[in-house]
Amino acid sequence: MATKIDEEQLMNDMLCRVKAVNNMPHDIRATLLDFKVDGYKVGKVRPGIAEMLCNMKTSVFELKQEDDSKKKSYLTLTSDAGTSSEERTKAVGTVMNQLRDEGFVKGWRDELFPVSENFYSPPVFLMERAAVTVLGVLEYGVHINGIVQESRQDEPKMWIGRRSATKSKFPGMLDHIVAGGQPSGISLIDNVVKECEEEAGIEESIVRAGVQSVGAISYENWDPKSDKLTRAVQFTYDLYLPPDFEPKPVDGEVQGFMLWTMDQVKESMAMDYADPIKPNCYVVIIDYLIRTGQISPDSNGFLDILRELRSGDCQ
Amino acid sequence: MATKIDEEQLMNDMLCRVKAVNNMPHDIRATLLDFKVDGYKVGKVRPGIAEMLCNMKTSVFELKQEDDSKKKSYLTLTSDAGTSSEERTKAVGTVMNQLRDEGFVKGWRDELFPVSENFYSPPVFLMERAAVTVLGVLEYGVHINGIVQESRQDEPKMWIGRRSATKSKFPGMLDHIVAGGQPSGISLIDNVVKECEEEAGIEESIVRAGVQSVGAISYENWDPKSDKLTRAVQFTYDLYLPPDFEPKPVDGEVQGFMLWTMDQVKESMAMDYADPIKPNCYVVIIDYLIRTGQISPDSNGFLDILRELRSGDCQ
Known part of the structure; x- marks a missing residue:
């Protein structure tokens, strides 16, 4: 299914994907x-x-x-x-x-x-x-990479959701297995558990057994049309799911899920990819690819991507 | 052996450890x-x-x-x-x-x-x-976290080396299992393999089977005494080692190794810790703790540490 991915092209595409979200001239x-x-x-x-x-x-x-x-x-x-x-x-x-x-x-x-x-x-x-x-107020959220990988030697796969066609923002677009805003009065990890249950039918015991916090990504975006500023910090989690588990839409925010190989994930980075993932998910996924050795630091452009990922530190 | 670690104190100590290396007013x-x-x-x-x-x-x-x-x-x-x-x-x-x-x-x-x-x-x-x-020229190097952790459910342990007493810089100080400057004309991964063999007697097959690139950390330091600037990018790797493997000093750069629990690693963050690790290793280790969920993002100060880690992006 997967075609051979050109490394140089992939590095360029990933840089563009980060810049598309983290755009503050x-x-x-x-x-x-x-x-x-x-x-x-x-x-x-x-x-x-x-x-x-x-x-x-x-x-x-x-x-x-x-x-x-x-x-x-x-x-x-x-x-x-x-x-x-x-x-x-x-x-x-x-x-x-x-x-x-x-x-x-x-x-x-x-x-x-x-x-x-x-x-x-x-x-x-x-x-x-x-x-x-x-008012350019910083928004906080949680983004969860839904991963299937039984041991470190196995090639990981990533669950990709498709947003409901009735969502007000990005209807019908591909998305993380689970993501959501962070409300006040609840811890991040409890919010992760809650969102996993509500959006993907993942019960608490599976979440707590397989979830790991892995940091945060941040981005700042200026919209030239409205002059408004999007400023966000997304706390990121890797959730390792059992190979026989299938996420299920629960609250209607998502219409379905599919399990992608890393080659499929990388292919979707292409700027002309017909059915792309929601823009800010790419930043979280690129961070995952870097953290887990799916992209070599020997590839020209690696440090440019890392620098761009870290430029919108949202203080 | 390990004493209970105060979370708030740990977050403060980690911030100080990053600032000690990444110091550019x-x-x-x-x-x-x-x-x-x-x-x-x-x-x-x-x-x-x-x-x-x-x-x-x-x-x-x-x-x-x-x-x-x-x-x-x-x-x-x-x-x-x-x-x-x-x-x-x-x-x-x-x-x-x-x-x-x-x-x-x-x-x-x-x-x-x-x-x-x-x-x-x-x-x-x-x-x-x-x-x-x-001339404030950017230096590149590789830092390797030597990890023992058979499955994701196990508490990881980290190999810590002790530098030879005759090294010109930081003699006798604690250090990563392997770290080194990046020479020209050799890829990063080949340099990792070479340094692992030379410094810790880890043979190539063990390195290639267990190593994973996980990103890079960067820091900039101004020395008020000399007015010189240290500017560095350290490419970081996690090397998963078999539980029955013991690193051995080979080229005399290291005098010995010990295997630490995460509690021991965290205890050593205290600014008054009697036998601390080489300063720039702390930055790499803190990045490891964040990437692997050893520090909760629900802890006050988490984002300050992340921001400080990413402030010296060394362009």
């Missing part, structure tokens, strides 16, 4: 303003968006000058937004509702997402998940 | 000049070192202005250095010999190291290995 990065609450950096915005937010009727945003000699501006909340998480959640929500009504925020999910200084800190407020790219 | 980074040959960036230097090099009697160095509007300077070779790799090797060698005679370059090894735009490009010249920190 230097000149755009230089213009970004911090979005701060209580002095903590909690997001990043382009100047045009900051201005738009400050000029809205219902605005609770204002620009202030940094204290240092550089006199750079930063975006923050006005005192009208209140000082508690609850007050700010409500105040920012009013602004985001307006942006939804104006069509600037699409795909509203009615799901509140925590905004905080870092992943382990309590949130300074919550905001609608679909609107976080307006 | 922002204000120092901002002052660095590129060292260019034929328009390629091949190193970085502090302004004081650049000035010293240009003012030496035998100098073949000069400062030039960047073409762009920022008018920043860069260090390059004069036309007196010639245009071929051979001529430049000789010209730069004369300068480095003088710096050795003046005591500025220590630990001379009579080993020529390739200077190139990137790892996969042919060298623009060669220079004495002990002198590469003068």
Whole structure:
């Protein structure tokens, strides 16, 4: 089934796949303003968006000058937004509702997402998940590589899911066996267990026996059309599944699964591949290929891919 | 033998261990000049070192202005250095010999190291290995985690070597089972095989059966005493060894080996640990602990360590 893969072409394709997700040109990065609450950096915005937010009727945003000699501006909340998480959640929500009504925020999910200084800190407020790219707030999620490999000597295979045709984002596209956003109030590993059960019918005992945390990947993307910033950290897991186990769609997010060889995974990297995987999955899969010796560091381009993978470190 | 390890303390210690090797303050980074040959960036230097090099009697160095509007300077070779790799090797060698005679370059090894735009490009010249920190040239090496773990369910153990008391650098200190610089003209994997045989008596068939490339780590260090820059990329490998195999010192670089549990590895991270491992090994080991799920991403500080690990990406 698999055709011989040209190594040089594969390295180029992988670099393109990373750049497609992790796309923040230097000149755009230089213009970004911090979005701060209580002095903590909690997001990043382009100047045009900051201005738009400050000029809205219902605005609770204002620009202030940094204290240092550089006199750079930063975006923050006005005192009208209140000082508690609850007050700010409500105040920012009013602004985001307006942006939804104006069509600037699409795909509203009615799901509140925590905004905080870092992943382990309590949130300074919550905001609608679909609107976080307006403020360049860092999104956290879990991505699971579903692997079948009985011993290290065996060639691993990877489970690939197909998203439901009714999903609001990337309908019908190929995907990881399981992936999901990280809600507040639940540990990462408990979220992994929960998502595995809900999305792929993998029971808890199988997950806990076969799962291993393997790090995190991060990426930052600037969308030239909307000027919004996607900034994400995906905690990554390898889940080793028994060879006789088959994942099953449970909650309707996925319509089916198939088990791919590493050659099939590599073939799908080609930029003209007819039925590609969801873009951010490629970054997680490339990290897997590197970590597990499926790509040789002797191949020209290996370090370029590694560097690009690590460039969007999302502080 | 192992005492219970405090998770919070461990995360702090690991962060300190990474920072100890990957130490490039922002204000120092901002002052660095590129060292260019034929328009390629091949190193970085502090302004004081650049000035010293240009003012030496035998100098073949000069400062030039960047073409762009920022008018920043860069260090390059004069036309007196010639245009071929051979001529430049000789010209730069004369300068480095003088710096050795003046005591500025220590630990001379009579080993020529390739200077190139990137790892996969042919060298623009060669220079004495002990002198590469003068020009902030990127050094490449291989580091091997020697692992005993029969199946994924087993707790892994790691072989730790003790360096010979007569080594010029870090004599008598704990070390990886095998590590070494990457010479030109040999592939990384062949170098791994060669070093494993020479340093630890691991025969080729055992290496090839158990070795897996797992990526690379990089670090940049500024030495405030000498103003020199250490910049390195270490290609990393996990070598799974049979449980009944014992590494043996062969070439006298190592005096002995011991097999540690992961608890012992983690205990040795403490900044006041009496008999620590060679500093750059900690960075490779922390990467191993993260990749193999020995540290939970639910632990506060996990992302700080990951970010710090990836900050010295050594372009």
